[in-house]
Amino acid sequence: MENTKPTQQHTRIEDILHKIQNKEISIHSKTFFRLKWLAFTILVAAICFVSVMLCSFILFTIEATGQPHLIDFGTQGLKLAFFIFPWLLFIIDIVLIVLLGSLTRHTSFGYKIPGIYILLGAVCIIGVSGYIVESKTTFHKNMLMRADSKHLPFVGPMYRNVRRAPPPGYEIYRGTVVDAGEGFVLVTLDAYDTDVVSTTTTQVFVRFASSSPYLSEVMVGQTVLISGKIVEGQIIHPRLKVVPRLPLVE
Amino acid sequence: MTQGVYYTYIMEELYIPPIHVSDEELATRIQKGEAELLGVLMQRYTDKLTRYGRKFLSNTDNIDDIVQDVFIKTYQYIQSFDTSLKFSSWIYRIAHNAFVNGLKKQQKGPILMPDFDLDVFMSHTAYLDPKIEEREYAELTQMIEQGLEKLKPKYKEVIILYYLENMSYKDISDILQVPTGTVGIRVMRAKEQLKKIYTDMKMDVEKYIHTT
Numbered sequence: 001m002e003n004t005k006p007t008q009q010h011t012r013i014e015d016i017l018h019k020i021q022n023k024e025i026s027i028h029s030k031t032f033f034r035l036k037w038l039a040f041t042i043l044v045a046a047i048c049f050v051s052v053m054l055c056s057f058i059l060f061t062i063e064a065t066g067q068p069h070l071i072d073f074g075t076q077g078l079k080l081a082f083f084i085f086p087w088l089l090f091i092i093d094i095v096l097i098v099l100l101g102s103l104t105r106h107t108s109f110g111y112k113i114p115g116i117y118i119l120l121g122a123v124c125i126i127g128v129s130g131y132i133v134e135s136k137t138t139f140h141k142n143m144l145m146r147a148d149s150k151h152l153p154f155v156g157p158m159y160r161n162v163r164r165a166p167p168p169g170y171e172i173y174r175g176t177v178v179d180a181g182e183g184f185v186l187v188t189l190d191a192y193d194t195d196v197v198s199t200t201t202t203q204v205f206v207r208f209a210s211s212s213p214y215l216s217e218v219m220v221g222q223t224v225l226i227s228g229k230i231v232e233g234q235i236i237h238p239r240l241k242v243v244p245r246l247p248l249v250e
Numbered sequence: 251m252t253q254g255v256y257y258t259y260i261m262e263e264l265y266i267p268p269i270h271v272s273d274e275e276l277a278t279r280i281q282k283g284e285a286e287l288l289g290v291l292m293q294r295y296t297d298k299l300t301r302y303g304r305k306f307l308s309n310t311d312n313i314d315d316i317v318q319d320v321f322i323k324t325y326q327y328i329q330s331f332d333t334s335l336k337f338s339s340w341i342y343r344i345a346h347n348a349f350v351n352g353l354k355k356q357q358k359g360p361i362l363m364p365d366f367d368l369d370v371f372m373s374h375t376a377y378l379d380p381k382i383e384e385r386e387y388a389e390l391t392q393m394i395e396q397g398l399e400k401l402k403p404k405y406k407e408v409i410i411l412y413y414l415e416n417m418s419y420k421d422i423s424d425i426l427q428v429p430t431g432t433v434g435i436r437v438m439r440a441k442e443q444l445k446k447i448y449t450d451m452k453m454d455v456e457k458y459i460h461t462t
Contacts, residue, residue: 008314009293009296009297012292012296012314012318013289013292013293013296013321015318016288016289016292016318016321016322016325017285017286017288017289019322020285020286020288020325021285025322025325025326026326027285027325027326027328027329028326028327028329028330029329030329032329033329033330105427106427108332111423111427111428111429112423112429112430113429114429114431114432
């Protein structure tokens with residue numbers, strides 16, 4: 001039997017060459033690949049930017065809501081910290097980081113590196129950049145001010161939410177010290193359900209033992225977190241933590 | 251000019267370059283506009299890619315068509331080829347993607363080769379290509395072909411490329427776009443699977459397959 005394979009092969013090669021000659025198959029230009037690469041780079045940069053901003057906002061929220069101090073309030077504090085943690089943003093950021101890692105694997109160098117290293121690298125870079133944006137710039141504070149004055153579309157409610165006091169039910173309150181004396185401080189509590197906490201609702205006497213170390217820490221005008229039960233407008237022997245003060249509403 | 255005459259013109263009269271002209275050099279010339287030289291590359295790779303495809307896909311009816319598509323893609327994407335790299339790895343990468351797509355179409359069910367693979371994710375000790383005696387290699391190759399069909403695709407592809415296409419871990423890493431350590435671990439696991447398959451088939455494999 002005659003071997004027809006080489007002939008078939010030649011026919012197929014010939015067919016492709018003929019299509020090329022007739023311009024039925026066109027070659028993608030270098031510009032096409034450069035533009036593709038540029039689009040890819042812009043996409044990666046955009047994901048990086050959004051991811052860094054989200055990360056810094058999460059850190060800003062944690063700091064602004066005094067979450068690190070809630071640990072000192074025991075189980076209730078931990079529960080509250082868990083409840084007010086911005087989980088949705090955190091999950092979105094994780095998804096973006098995974099997406100970033102996945103895109104990096106499609107580069108000429110990325111596939112040579114195990115995925116775990118790429119992911120850890122991305123987490124470190126995004127985390128450090130987010131920390132720098134949060135701690136070394138006033139970006140989020142400025143955004144918060146703009147949100148307060150309703151000049152921040154889309155993300156405005158997200159920023160205004162940062163001002164919310166702890167929700168009821170945890171016996172942990174946030175407020176501003178308006179007076180301090182022998183064994184007590186007077187605190188104006190922030191309300192949970194106001195969008196922007198400029199409206200204050202309740203004043204409570206917070207009573208300590210005269211030897212309490214809290215008394216030397218607290219000064220008028222400071223923002224504090226207090227845990228304890230309010231009975232007849234008083235909280236007796238509470239735990240108290242001074243937390244950073246958010247910029248005032250203009 | 252008719253197709254046949256054109257082909258003869260390209261392949262026999264004018265453009266058959268000396269054997270020492272490398273694939274990379276040919277690719278460079280195609281990038282610069284000598285599109286006809288694709289014929290030479292097609293001649294060099296048709297058999298290799300067809301053989302790779304036949305081993306990779308169980309249904310081999312349309313392999314010639316897939317290989318033809320691979321060459322068309324090769325031409326279309328030739329400007330993206332970095333001529334400082336190996337052309338064979340690049341064209342095998344295109345072929346690999348085409349065969350994986352072919353496999354997905356064949357199965358028409360769940361995708362067997364997901365993008366996420368723990369082997370790629372984790373770091374593995376850098377595996378070096380082991381040295382295998384030529385005679386042992388030939389016998390091993392013959393044995394492997396018998397058990398190939400029963401392997402998972404991700405193990406099958408490394409075994410085909412390593413034992414049957416005689417490629418290095420580095421080349422396989424470039425084709426599959428996975429770390430070299432992952433290639434090593436997959437070869438090792440593929441050999442373990444093969445050993446189990448052969449044990450089930452009551453074949454003596456200890457002589458050939460050392461999984462540790």
